[in-house]
Amino acid sequence: MTKASFLKFHVTPTVLLGLSLLAAPCAEAAKVLEPRLSTVKPTTPELDEETPVQRLVVKFHEGTRVRLRGGVMQILSEERDADERGRMQRHHVTDVRLNTDVSELQRMVQNKARGRRPERLFREPESTLAARKHLAEELSGKEMADLDLYYELPLEPGMQAADVNELVMQLNALDSVEIAYAEPVSWTASVSAWDARGNATASYELKQGYLDAAPVGIDARYAWSVPGGRGQGVRLIDVEGAWNSRHEDLPAFFYWGGEQLQGVDWRDHGTAVMGVMVGQDNGYGITGIANGAMAGRQGIATQSMASAIQHAARAAGRGGVVLVELQAPGPKTQKGCACNLSQCNYVPLEYWRANFDAIAQATAHGVHVVEAAGNGGADLDDAAYHGAFDRAVRDSGAILVGASSATGHVPMCWTNHGSRVDVHSWGEKVVTLGFGDLSGLGENRGYTDSFNGTSSAAPIVAGAVAALQGAAFAAGKGPVPPREMRALLRTTGTPQAPSSKHIGPQPNLRRALQQVLAR
Known part of the structure; x- marks a missing residue:
């Protein structure tokens, strides 16, 4: 992509499994959406230990309605609609399990946070994300992810995968977590090859x-x-x-x-x-x-x-x-x-x-x-x-x-x-x-x-x-x-x-x- 090797971005190792139909309520009548498939969690660390990483990314299962309130993850179970309850049940996640996992997650990341708290990965207002999700489903006929279930924990500059691989695997062991990963630093997709010459501006x-x-x-x-x-x-x-x-x-x-x-x-x-x-x-x-x-x-x-x-x-x-x-x-x-x-x-x-x-x-x-x-x-x-x-x-x-x-x-x-x-x-x-x-x-x-x-x-x-x-x-x-x-x-x-x-x-x-x- 460029003359240097830059591409530094965060990525989520994810793969989808299984197919099943889920009836999602629409404004006037139930509409069957093509399901969003679950992510395959890694069983071993995916990144080499020396890979530079810049944040941890964690996503909870669909329907769990985990939201950030006052800098703390909270479970808004009373706000779930029928569709969300169905998606949560599909993954066999109960509120008891979810409460335990959220508490455990916040305990796990405390040492790595160095005083910082998890943040929403997607920064737009919750109402905007919800409206765009609903419209995308209407337009495509496919289930879309609840982007408000993604969280990030910024890491200190210079950290490598070796510093967080064990924590990533512990986070993925939580039943309520759909996926957790360390996001590697992204780079431009260019390859070096240049010399130096000087000419007047002309048409090229x-x-x-x-x-x-x-x-x-x-x-x-x-x-x-x-x-x-x-x-x-x-x-x-x-x-x-x-x-x-x-x-x-x-x-x-x-x-x-x-x-x-x-x-x-x-x-x-x-x-x-x-x-x-x-x-x-x-x-x-x-x-x-x-x-x-x-x-x-x-x-x-x-x-x-x-x-x-x-x-x-x-x-x-x-x-x-x-x-x-x-x-x-x-x-x-x-x-x-x-x-x-x-x-x-x-x-x-x-x-x-x-x-x-x-x-x-x-x-x-x-x-x-x-x-x-x-x-x-x-x-x-x-x-x-x-x-x-x-x-x-x-x-x-x-x-x-x-x-x-x-x-x-x-x-x-x-x-x-x-x-x-x-x-x-x-x-x-x-x-x-x-x-x-x-x-x-x-x-x-x-x-x-x-x-x-x-x-x-x-x-x-x-x-x-x-x-x-x-x-x-x-x-x-x-x-x-x-x-x-x-x-x-x-x-x-x-x-x-x-x-x-x-x-x-x-x-x-x-x-x-x-x-x-x-x-």
């Missing part, structure tokens, strides 16, 4: 091969000839660490959410991502794929990734696009990687349950979520992930993006791959903003020709999604449902090169637009 658009017609590029220039094909009317929000909003080639952001991380590497990464998607069409520098879209940013410095996704999805709205640009270290499925060793076994953020639930709710609301598949060289079909990336087990509705060579659509050595990866795009030699190796005229005028990783591939796909949605809006077709958009990209794209690593096709906007406009 002709160097942006990913804009070219298929099979090399996604045919963005054709999309620009179609009304709405520059992403007009679409809100596109990047979720990650930081951006340089003063760069000469970026538009004004319509939305500023969260706080930024400090550091030029973070700013360069976010700026490069934004350039690929919304760099201005102004005759100099580069031109973004969806340069007519409204750009926004959601920082993660003071909140979890799951919370950031939730906020971004609300701001993007139905038909909007949320880009998840980070990755984090997951289970060690490989003892070693053939390349990019520093990010070996890094996985997409939806592996962790809180992130998955936030994404699933976003797509249920009609928000397109584009997610970097990560640079860990991992086969996401590996049994070690317990079906977390198996659509037959669970499906967040996100578009997962792998990375290929700039020519030939050959999977990059380090790209994650597997049946869950939907599409791919350039994972190397992407010309965009930031870093300064193409034009080193200061941070506000810096450009690069070597933005790499699934960090470069994912914004190309996000820009394509915004272009397609903009054309649909302009033609009066309305919002394209997220799963329909995902299927469209897969069926109309340019195939990857033959390989044992499945990364899907690269978007072909010319072919996809023909189908969008024929809807």
